[in-house]
Amino acid sequence: MEPATWQKILDLCDKLSNVTYENLTKIIRLDATGSATGARNLDDSDQNDVDTWMGGGTCFSMTWFLYQSLRDMGLKPRLVMGHKRIEKNIHCALILPNVSLDTATLSPNEFLFDPGYLIFDPLPIPLPKPLGTGETLFPLVPNSVRLVRSAPDRMELWTGGAVRSDGKLSSPMKLRFEYPVEGVSVEEFKQHWSESFYREMMTYPVLNRLDRERGIQYYYQKGNLVVRDVNGSRMERIEESARVEKLSEIFRLSPEIVEKALGILSK
Numbered sequence: 001m002e003p004a005t006w007q008k009i010l011d012l013c014d015k016l017s018n019v020t021y022e023n024l025t026k027i028i029r030l031d032a033t034g035s036a037t038g039a040r041n042l043d044d045s046d047q048n049d050v051d052t053w054m055g056g057g058t059c060f061s062m063t064w065f066l067y068q069s070l071r072d073m074g075l076k077p078r079l080v081m082g083h084k085r086i087e088k089n090i091h092c093a094l095i096l097p098n099v100s101l102d103t104a105t106l107s108p109n110e111f112l113f114d115p116g117y118l119i120f121d122p123l124p125i126p127l128p129k130p131l132g133t134g135e136t137l138f139p140l141v142p143n144s145v146r147l148v149r150s151a152p153d154r155m156e157l158w159t160g161g162a163v164r165s166d167g168k169l170s171s172p173m174k175l176r177f178e179y180p181v182e183g184v185s186v187e188e189f190k191q192h193w194s195e196s197f198y199r200e201m202m203t204y205p206v207l208n209r210l211d212r213e214r215g216i217q218y219y220y221q222k223g224n225l226v227v228r229d230v231n232g233s234r235m236e237r238i239e240e241s242a243r244v245e246k247l248s249e250i251f252r253l254s255p256e257i258v259e260k261a262l263g264i265l266s267k
Contacts, residue, residue: 005073009096009122012069013113014212015050017120020251021208022056023201024261030202031264036194056253058206059116060193063092066115070096077113079189082157082177089192090199091116091177095125110181112147114157117176118210118217119145125181128152139163141215142228146173155179162215162230170232205261207251218250225250 029039045065047053053065063079070077075096082091093114111122119140126136128149135148139162146158157177161170184192196202207220217228223243226235238246243262248255 005075008073009070012050012066013115013120013122016062016066016115017118017210017212019050019053019055019062019115020253021058021062021116021118021206022251022253023058023206024253024257025056026058026061026197027202027205027261027264028257030197036197039197040190040193058196059092059114060189060196062115063094063113064189064193066113067094070094078183079186080179080181080183081189081192082179084177089195092189092192093117093179095179095181095183096122112155112157112179117157117159118143118208120210120212123147125149125155142217142230144169144173150178153181155181161232164230170230204265205247207247207253209251220247220251 026039029042030036033039033042043057043061043064044053045057045061046068047065050065067077067079077094077096080093080095081089082093084090093112093116096111096113110125112125113119113122121138121140123138123145124136126132126134126147126149128134128151132149135146138145138147141162143159144161144163146160148156148158150156155178156175157179158173158175160173164170204222205220207218209218210216211218215230217226219226219228220238223237223240224235225238225246226233244255244258247253247258
């Protein structure tokens with residue numbers, strides 16, 4: 001891959017890191033259309049310009065946007081679904097195959113892109129044992145990430161606290177998702193996307209934003225705001241009377257979107 005293409009990928013990931021993960025626009029679209037297919041077709045995440053994209057949405061919107069953008073660069077990413085314990089296909093990400101910055105190596109490098117989990121760095125996927133180490137730790141801030149190739153056909157995503165000055169994590173690693181690395185077709189991806197409109201998480205607001213420059217994550221769910229940085233996490237309750245103003249400010253969403261989605265949920 002040409003260095004200029006790789007830089008374009010990094011620039012795209014950096015722009016995408018300014019997008020808020022949120023289900024408010026998803027709730028609004030479903031209410032407006034009455035069907036998952038109609039709501040999904042209203043999503044403008046296939047508009048390949050972050051500056052004019054409405055922004056927001058859950059992992060499906062963010063992953064689809066990135067998929068379209070990488071395809072427009074002439075690359076061949078594949079869509080992968082994430083499983084969590086007994087819940088199947090509740091998350092999604094991308095794998096970009098055969099990306100090697102060093103043309104002298106024959107290493108079949110692949111990279112994981114997981115913007116829906118606020119991971120905006122392309123992560124080199126470790127080769128399974130005995131071909132490789134089987135796992136790699138990425139000391140990102142405020143959440144470290146570990147990729148584990150538990151088998152040639154699947155991979156696990158673990159996250160934990162930031163790496164402290166003594167080399168230890170500020171909080172232990174937890175298994176988040178397992179990905180079959182073969183991937184799914186666009187048709188299957190869209191089917192899981194449609195199904196996501198009827199999951200339990202659509203009954204309350206979920207917002208997640210990473211301030212990448214300062215290394216701070218803001219996460220809101222069911223009235224509680226969690227702020228996470230290199231020193232750990234703290235939680236505060238946002239009272240209903242201040243909810244629209246504070247959520248709009250923290251998550252960089254218009255007050256109209258916040259108020260409209262909360263009004264729909266209140267019904």
